[in-house]
Every structure is written in C-alpha cells, then in structure tokens.
Amino acid sequence: MQSKRRTPREHRRVGVCAMKYQIVIEDTGEQYPCDERESVLEGMARLGRRGIPLGCRGGGCGVCKVRILSGEYVAKVMSRAHVSAAELADGIVLACRVLPGSDLSVEVTGKMKKSVCRPL
Numbered sequence: 033m034q035s036k037r038r039t040p041r042e043h044r045r046v047g048v049c050a051m052k053y054q055i056v057i058e059d060t061g062e063q064y065p066c067d068e069r070e071s072v073l074e075g076m077a078r079l080g081r082r083g084i085p086l087g088c089r090g091g092g093c094g095v096c097k098v099r100i101l102s103g104e105y106v107a108k109v110m111s112r113a114h115v116s117a118a119e120l121a122d123g124i125v126l127a128c129r130v131l132p133g134s135d136l137s138v139e140v141t142g143k144m145k146k147s148v149c150r151p152l
C-alpha cells in the first residue's frame with residue numbers, strides 16, 4: 033500500500049490533527065511552534081512581542097520578508113512586487129505566505145529586520 037502525505041486542506045477536511053513544527057529565528061535565537069496549517073508569520077505573532085510586523089497577512093504589503101535557511105515549506109503565490117523570482121530561488125519569501133513542512137530555520141530580512149532585531 034502506498035502512503036500519501038496529506039495537504040493541510042485535506043487534514044482540515046478529515047479532522048486530522050495538524051503537525052507542529054519548531055521555527056527558529058536565527059537573528060534573535062527565538063523559537064516558536066508553528067502548526068502546518070498556519071503561516072510562519074501567524075506563529076511568529078504568538079511570540080507576543082513588539083517588533084513583529086503584522087501587516088496585511090496576505091502577501092500584499094511585503095513587510096514580513098524572511099529567508100528560509102533550512103527546512104521544508106510550502107510557499108503560496110506571492111507578489112513579484114515584493115519577492116522576485118531570484119529571491120524566491122534563494123529562499124526569500126513572505127512569512128505570511130509560507131506554511132512549514134518541517135522544522136525551519138529563518139532569518140529576517142527587508143523591512144522586518146530592523147524591527148525584529150532591535151534590542152527589546
């Protein structure tokens with residue numbers, strides 16, 4: 033029998049518990065759990081600290097740019113105005129448009145770097 037990995041949508045439909053992954057922000061050393069059905073930005077927001085930019089949450093404003101250093105993820109469609117094809121190939125994505133598929137190591141970049149990396 034062949035096993036097939038379920039997509040997040042299939043998990044919701046059949047009521048299967050979602051996998052939780054650990055996300056590490058390499059710039060600050062912070063870690064947080066992130067459900068495979070939520071975006072990397074949604075999980076990051078639960079850190080509950082200042083400096084996490086919660087913009088449009090839909091790929092429109094470009095404030096949540098991160099570079100995925102390691103791990104698997106699903107990147108939803110994102111605007112070329114904010115992430116070029118070359119950036120995407122280099123692992124740069126909008127955190128609000130990415131779902132984790134394994135534990136991830138990320139580095140904040142772009143507009144988000146200044147606010148996330150400033151001293152608390």
Ligand code: FES
Binds near residue numbers: 093127
């Ligand atoms: S929050 Fe606006 S692009 Fe991610």
